[in-house]
Amino acid sequence: MNSITDILDLEDSDIHVSNIQVEGTQKLITLEYKLTSHFCPSCGFRMHSRGIKTRSIRHPILQDGYELILLLRQRRWRCTNPDCRYETNDSFRFVDRSRRTTNASDMLIIFAFRNLNESAASIARRFNTSDTHALDVFDRYVKMDRLPLSDIISIDEVFTDMDRDCKYALVIQDFYTGDPIDLLRSRRSRVTEPYFAAIPPEERNKVKYLLSDMYNPYLSFVDKYFPNAVSVVDSFHVVQWIIHSIDMYIRQLEKNFRKRDREREEKISAEQGRSVSLPVSDELYICSENTAGSSCQTAITSSTIRIFAWIRTFIVL
Ligand SMILES: [Zn+2]
Known part of the structure; x- marks a missing residue:
């Protein structure tokens, strides 16, 4: 348990574990930097320590079922040059200054989304967070650009559990290749309207056929967004x-x-x-x-x- 890298798969070899404590289902691990001389990044003078602040950070549940709480002991430093007085805190690379969870939590949340049987709500429960946060994390890291529209596109729904008041996501497909052009989290007009309206008119005008089932809102897409297209029910x-x-x-x-x-x-x-x-x-x-x-x-x-x-x-x- 000496290396934080081994425990959390986090990269920072200068950090050492100064205490490990178990309280019920929580493991509390205290982390701090080894005490070394600090020099001012601004003027090069020596810096002196002005005390330690302990910050509590959550990390997703460990494999053995324990919840991990990291207690980060951050030292405050001030430059000894009276003309400079530059101040800084120890920072830990695996957690952002304003966050209360480790950056690794984000990666584990994204990894959890790979299981199609998981919903944002079930992932959120497992990581002790809100489903909005789980979805925000996904959106922050996973960028899936839309493919360009082809002149024949097909539109259909797929059952998902992504949106609270709509269980159907909307899939837009390229008819020629079968590739998904995009996936919208809901087929409701509050999602589809701004989405289609944001596609440049030059691109929308190139669509000649729009294939869908007989769901009325799909049939109306032609009138609303694709002025040169004909609606085709497959x-x-x-x-x-x-x-x-x-x-x-x-x-x-x-x-x-x-x-x-x-x-x-x-x-x-x-x-x-x-x-x-x-x-x-x-x-x-x-x-x-x-x-x-x-x-x-x-x-x-x-x-x-x-x-x-x-x-x-x-x-x-
Ligand atoms: Zn300085």
């Missing part, structure tokens, strides 16, 4: 919509025929004064493909899919 969503409509139609037909057949049965039974059971009508047979119970819907869906598999081949983007 074939997958069109086919999905057609299949759904046909399914609904067939189910309604089936219901009508069932009702008609039941009424016919009741009428004949009343006329003959006994309970008459008619065979399944041709119409009902076709609608339900003569399948009983739960497999009925599956049969309808699979037949409509077969029908529309070939329709799809005629839909050209």
